Amino acid sequence: MLRILMRDGRAALFGAAVLVLAPLASAQESDTTKDKSNDELRALLQQALDELHDLHGRVDELEGQKAAPKSDDDDLEAQLQALLGEDEAEPAPQSPPRTVFPSAYNPRIGVFMDAVTNFGNEKEKLGTGDSFSLRETEIDLSLPLSPFAEGVLVYSIEDQGNGEFGSTIEEGYASITLADLIGVDTPARVRVGRFRLPFGRNNRLHTHDLPQVDRAAPVTYQFGEEGISGNGLLLETPLASGDAGTTSLELAAVNGDVFTGSEGLLGEAASDAGLSITSDAPLGVARVSHFVSFDPLHDLEVGATYLSGVNGHTIVTDAGTDIVPRAAGLDATVRMRDDESGQGSWLFQGELVRTNFDFGSPAAAGFPTGNEATSGWSLTAQRQIGPASYVGVRTGASDVLASTDKVHEQSAYWSWYADEFFRVRVQGQHLSVADFGADESVWRGLVQFTWNFGAHLPHPYWVNR
Amino acid sequence: MHPMTRLTTTLTAIVLLGLCATTRAQDDTGRLKVIATMPTYGALARDIGGDLVDVVVLCRPSQDAHGVTALPSLMAQISGADLLLYTGLDAEMWLDGMLRGSGNARLLPGNAGAIEMSSGMTLKEVPTMLSRAQGDLHAFGNPHLWTDPMNVRSMGARVTDALAAALPAHAAEIQARGQAFHTRMTKAIVDWLTRYKGLKGQKVVVYHQSWVYFLDRFGLVEAGTIEPKPRVTPTVSHLDELVKSMNELGVSVVIREPFSHPDASDFVQKATGCKVVELSTHPGYPEGVDDIVAHFEYNLHTLADALGLDVPPPSDG
Structure with missing residues (x-):
């Protein structure tokens, strides 16, 4: 546009000059008395021509300025393409177009299998523990259901001894992001269905994700070998986040039958006593945790959990006894990496669990009476000794729920990830089981092979890679 | 009150209180909060977004x-973010x-706030057969696109468009910064490409298959990998084969x-006398090499130095 304007300006000046010069020439011939005026007009003409010359120069200057940046970029790009062209005589092959297959609407599938070899005197002393066991096969399915919800199913098939397997839905829930569902700008999520209870750290882990072959003593002897899952509702949300760390809250309301199943310790005790127990009243679970990263290499998480039934209406025996369960837990996890490479690290973890069952009246035969408190603790120290190798020790003790037994445990273990899909673990364990003064000393050697295939998940939190 | 009703009421109140307490606070700085999965994308967002982004x-x-x-x-951090820059693929x-x-x-991928940086780019090492027997294969092809500066230049344009769309009031400023980066x-x-022409044809061994885009761009030849298959720990027999091959081909540098x-690369170093250079595929390592241009210059210079090449100094500092 500028160029056109300037060109037009030059034309206008040229026209003006012609208009001025024509009458001037005529006047010069006919009237000599006007020489002085003519001189003035010539001077004006010269001035106009000088201005025209200046404008020519300005136009050239502006055109040059306008063209210069484009030229630089073009030159640069041309240089680049010439340099690239030396190596790319043939165009790079294009990757095949990404195709959306109908199978994309099928769930992601992951299968975990866990085989354990158990040797020692457990069979002799306690009558439990097969020599070879395909301990668990877990099938994980997950799929987005909508922009705000995802469906998850964790189906578990467990070796129950004597070559028999039993299956259970370990988890099956829809996870709903509230922000889009109800239009509230919140990071909170809700799980609806069946899920592992958010009690401490150990209980919430799936068996194949455990740092050791078996669960820590307080969970094993107060909640059962598989821990506890429940049917209900779970709200998960961060409460506060900043330089001081992140505080999170989990609130769950689940059926009280988490303790009454035949796999639970209370269920076992009831079965031994010839009682049947049921529950149609809910339990509430609340967990508050705080995570803080001191720097990229060091972090700490502490948590506190409380579980409680509702007065007098949680677990009912067929003898009419009301049992009110309560449990509280504290846990702490410290991770320290040697350096940025993730080749060496320490993990320390501790967990404390105390349950209190109020066995009301009337007293049920074979069950304790009054308040029955059980407590337990465990401590783990784990060292990463290579990119995929970990050694650790764990110790702990726990009362056994609905029993007079008390168990002390010491373990040492080594885990090696051959790759992301295959793991070998060796664990030596000593259990001291005390029951009214009669002590049993049990030694176990456990060799565990864990493998998974299909859509795999990232490693659990205690693997520093 | 029936215990069930009482519990339901209590839980409802707790949930509502929780929701109120956790409602996201608006960023009072007015800056766009950007989450970058990789340091390269973070550096791009900072370079092009300037003070307009966190x-x-x-x-x-x-x-x-x-x-x-x-x-x-x-x-x-993610819960309150406005924009996500991620590679995609796997x-x-x-x-x-x-x-x-x-x-x-x-x-979430597919929504407006999620910017897939690999979209539209030409992938290398696209597997013709998918099997875990081949190690931890990337199903769609090698995703380490950020190791090629040409790809990073294109990613800069993508970041520019995303930031300009997210901050329309500052679109002109962002476009100008994007153009300057370009x-x-x-x-x-x-x-x-001019100064490091000497890299062309040089053979190197890499630890993991992270470098194909970088090597191809500068004409280097990948003569082997320390991992026998992606993310599979090297065995002694594989390392022995690698040492033999390196000696035959005259490979003098390993990129780790x-x-x-370091154990496997140290083993190879002792057996062949080669040099092992530690390079990051992202800016920010080693400390101080935070800028994208400085990052590529550092990697190229380190590599050329290890290969014993004479390289003229940068043309304009």
Whole structure:
């Protein structure tokens, strides 16, 4: 546009000059008395021509300025393409177009299998523990259901001894992001269905994700070998986040039958006593945790959990006894990496669990009476000794729920990830089981092979890679 | 009151209180909160967004980009973010859980806040057969696109468009910064292709298959990998074969990422007398090499130095 304007300006000046010069020439011939005026007009003409010359120069200057940046970029790009062209005589092959297959609407599938070899005197002393066991096969399915919800199913098939397997839905829930569902700008999520209870750290882990072959003593002897899952509702949300760390809250309301199943310790005790127990009243679970990263290499998480039934209406025996369960837990996890490479690290973890069952009246035969408190603790120290190798020790003790037994445990273990899909673990364990003064000393050697295939998940939190 | 009713009422109240307490606070700085999975994307967002953006990078420069742990602190950062810059493909297998954990549906892939940096780019090493017997294969092809400066230049344009769309009031400023980055990157690439011409045809061994785009761009030849298959720990027999092959081909340099265990590369170094150079695929490692241009210059210079090449100084500093 500028160029056109300037060109037009030059034309206008040229026209003006012609208009001025024509009458001037005529006047010069006919009237000599006007020489002085003519001189003035010539001077004006010269001035106009000088201005025209200046404008020519300005136009050239502006055109040059306008063209210069484009030229630089073009030159640069041309240089680049010439340099690239030396190596790319043939165009790079294009990757095949990404195709959306109908199978994309099928769930992601992951299968975990866990085989354990158990040797020692457990069979002799306690009558439990097969020599070879395909301990668990877990099938994980997950799929987005909508922009705000995802469906998850964790189906578990467990070796129950004597070559028999039993299956259970370990988890099956829809996870709903509230922000889009109800239009509230919140990071909170809700799980609806069946899920592992958010009690401490150990209980919430799936068996194949455990740092050791078996669960820590307080969970094993107060909640059962598989821990506890429940049917209900779970709200998960961060409460506060900043330089001081992140505080999170989990609130769950689940059926009280988490303790009454035949796999639970209370269920076992009831079965031994010839009682049947049921529950149609809910339990509430609340967990508050705080995570803080001191720097990229060091972090700490502490948590506190409380579980409680509702007065007098949680677990009912067929003898009419009301049992009110309560449990509280504290846990702490410290991770320290040697350096940025993730080749060496320490993990320390501790967990404390105390349950209190109020066995009301009337007293049920074979069950304790009054308040029955059980407590337990465990401590783990784990060292990463290579990119995929970990050694650790764990110790702990726990009362056994609905029993007079008390168990002390010491373990040492080594885990090696051959790759992301295959793991070998060796664990030596000593259990001291005390029951009214009669002590049993049990030694176990456990060799565990864990493998998974299909859509795999990232490693659990205690693997520093 | 019936216990069930009482519990329901209590839980409802707690849930509502929880929701109120956790409603996301608006960023009072007015800056756009950008989550970048990789340090390269973070550097791009900072370069092009300037003071208009707050950037959080999930993966550290020296960390294995395929193995980031889903920490609560990272999920909390994501929960309040406006924009996500991520590679896509299967480079960030950990991201899905982290996004779900954050509850920020705006950043889920497919939504406007999620910017897939690999989109439209030509992939190398696309497998013709998928099997775990081949190691931890990337199903769609090698996703380490950020190791090629040409790709990073294109990613800059993508970041420019995303930031300009997210901050329309500042679109002109962002476009100008984006153009400046594009020009600076173009100049740098011309400079590197000219000064580091000597790299062409040089053979190197890499630890993990992270470098194919970088090597191809500068004409280097990958003469072997320390990992026998992707993410499979090297065996002694594989390393013996590698040493033999390196001696036959005259390979004198091994490239190792900061997160790769030094044992295997040290073994090769002792057996062949080669040099092992530790290079990160992202800016920020080693400390101080934060700028994208400086990062590529550092890697190229380190590599050329190890190969014993004479390289003229940068054309304009």
